[in-house]
Amino acid sequence: MTQDPTRREFLAATALTSAAGAALLHGCASASDGAARRSRRPAVSGPLTGAEPVSRVRVGMIGTGSRGSTHVRLLLLMDDVEIVAVADPHVPSAQRAEKACADAGKPEPTLYTDDDHGYRKILERDDVDAVVISSPWKWHHPQGTEAMRAGKHAFIEVPLGLSLDELWDLVETSEATSRHCMMLENVNYGRDELMTLNLCRQNVFGELLHGEAAYIHDLRSQMNDVGWGTGSWRTAYHAKTQGNLYPTHGLGPVAQYMNLDRTDDRFDTLVSYSSPALGRNLYAKNELAEDNPHRKLDYTCGDLSSSLIRTQLGRTILVQYDTTSPRPYTRHNLIQGTGGCLCGFPTRLAVEAWGDYHHWIEGDALDEVREKYEHPLWKRMGREAEAAGGHGGMDYIMLRRIIECLKNGDPMDQSVYEGASWSAVRPLSEKSVNNGGAPVTFPDFSRGRYRQIKPLAVIA
Numbered sequence: 215m216t217q218d219p220t221r222r223e224f225l226a227a228t229a230l231t232s233a234a235g236a237a238l239l240h241g242c243a244s245a246s247d248g249a250a251r252r253s254r255r256p257a258v259s260g261p262l263t264g265a266e267p268v269s270r271v272r273v274g275m276i277g278t279g280s281r282g283s284t285h286v287r288l289l290l291l292m293d294d295v296e297i298v299a300v301a302d303p304h305v306p307s308a309q310r311a312e313k314a315c316a317d318a319g320k321p322e323p324t325l326y327t328d329d330d331h332g333y334r335k336i337l338e339r340d341d342v343d344a345v346v347i348s349s350p351w352k353w354h355h356p357q358g359t360e361a362m363r364a365g366k367h368a369f370i371e372v373p374l375g376l377s378l379d380e381l382w383d384l385v386e387t388s389e390a391t392s393r394h395c396m397m398l399e400n401v402n403y404g405r406d407e408l409m410t411l412n413l414c415r416q417n418v419f420g421e422l423l424h425g426e427a428a429y430i431h432d433l434r435s436q437m438n439d440v441g442w443g444t445g446s447w448r449t450a451y452h453a454k455t456q457g458n459l460y461p462t463h464g465l466g467p468v469a470q471y472m473n474l475d476r477t478d479d480r481f482d483t484l485v486s487y488s489s490p491a492l493g494r495n496l497y498a499k500n501e502l503a504e505d506n507p508h509r510k511l512d513y514t515c516g517d518l519s520s521s522l523i524r525t526q527l528g529r530t531i532l533v534q535y536d537t538t539s540p541r542p543y544t545r546h547n548l549i550q551g552t553g554g555c556l557c558g559f560p561t562r563l564a565v566e567a568w569g570d571y572h573h574w575i576e577g578d579a580l581d582e583v584r585e586k587y588e589h590p591l592w593k594r595m596g597r598e599a600e601a602a603g604g605h606g607g608m609d610y611i612m613l614r615r616i617i618e619c620l621k622n623g624d625p626m627d628q629s630v631y632e633g634a635s636w637s638a639v640r641p642l643s644e645k646s647v648n649n650g651g652a653p654v655t656f657p658d659f660s661r662g663r664y665r666q667i668k669p670l671a672v673i674a
């Protein structure tokens with residue numbers, strides 16, 4: 215892994231940043247004054263250079279609902295990981311994680327279930343290296359920043375934060391404390407996404423011009439969740455926010471194909487429009503039980519959100535979001551270059567240099583391409599990843615890579631700047647929609663530092 219150079223530089227940077235870290239610990243500025251801090255402080259080395267290696271990774275789980283329980287199950291397959299503690303105010307969820315540890319023959323974790331702030335007990339412990347945060351969205355920022363200030367690496371579910379201020383605060387806290395802050399974008403480890411990355415790195419598509427990314431997944435049935443379950447907290451966002459609420463699954467891979475936030479390009483501006491908001495109002499009226507509180511909400515978030523991003527080099531990315539309309543699942547996963555195109559769902563490609571590019575290479579013919587361009591990570595761990603499960607293996611590979619990086623003291627495959635940029639589509643699309651589709655500008659979370667960050671290598 216070759217993002218930033220040497221261990222000596224890492225140590226020097228850590229020393230430099232410890233003063234800033236202490237300042238944060240003793241006088242944590244609120245997210246609302248993030249703008250003032252930003253203008254004062256240049257980017258520092260932070261955790262991009264890696265952190266001190268650990269031989270065995272001791273993990274605290276924050277939130278063990280639907281997603282967190284998958285992380286628990288997969289981490290329990292790893293001999294070099296110990297789940298030390300679990301915080302979740304929903305007692306059955308925490309107990310399910312405890313039972314999973316016992317069933318796996320591993321030490322049982324300490325449970326913190328008293329209230330929403332049980333996670334702070336995990337942060338007080340000195341036997342925890344990292345936390346995995348799989349709680350509802352509003353908790354990602356406070357739990358992530360507090361974890362880093364307490365000296366833990368923070369691995370946070372998608373999206374990283376909800377507002378630009380939250381994202382800035384996560385970036386700056388990671389820099390100041392030299393703790394990793396990686397968003398858990400598992401799709402970047404999907405088999406086809408990794409192959410596409412490899413194809414892009416081998417220059418099969420020439421100069422990359424345009425990408426398309428999406429999260430189109432009919433999740434209306436989650437509106438039935440009341441009291442507990444994903445829909446119990448996620449549904450209300452469709453009644454109070456606008457734009458693309460969940461941009462990173464399709465976008466993360468496309469951004470890495472294009473090397474954005476690395477070397478010479480990054481997101482520049484975005485325009486966004488939303489369709490009328492009809493589907494959830496209809497579903498509430500026709501399908502929800504009379505006493506379901508989601509019946510009473512006025513769903514205002516457009517059913518289908520479309521944003522167009524222009525990068526600094528003038529490349530374009532269409533990002534769509536729709537969890538409301540009846541339609542098969544897609545993340546689009548399209549990348550177009552001067553020499554060809556790959557398109558997902560189902561995966562197919564056309565390459566000018568390979569002959570007839572007017573027709574897709576797909577189905578069985580795709581197997582030869584897979585043979586040649588399968589990403590080395592998938593060759594190395596694909597079999598165990600598929601056996602482990604979790605979105606076809608991507609979840610396992612992501613977690614395995616995180617553990618490997620922590621053990622080696624390497625930088626993560628996704629920097630905090632990437633996580634922040636990808637997540638920024640959420641607040642920026644809302645702003646653009648509310649301003650009639652006016653262009654909005656992305657912050658450079660790295661403050662110019664992206665120019666020194668090399669493209670993600672094809673890791674073996």
Ligand SMILES: NC(=O)c1ccc[n+]([C@@H]2O[C@H](COP(=O)([O-])OP(=O)(O)OC[C@H]3O[C@@H](n4cnc5c(N)ncnc54)[C@H](O)[C@@H]3O)[C@@H](O)[C@H]2O)c1
Nearest residue numbers: 277278279280281301302304307330348349371372443444
């Ligand atoms: N990457 C993916 O493929 C993927 C898939 C699904 C969900 N997610 C993300 O995972 C996160 C969780 O989603 P989910 O579907 O598991 O939701 P969920 O409701 O099933 O689980 C959330 C859990 O967090 C707990 N919780 C609530 N407040 C908490 C607090 N203060 N501290 C600790 N725990 C708390 C809840 O009791 C619940 O058990 C979300 O950020 C979501 O976007 C990611």
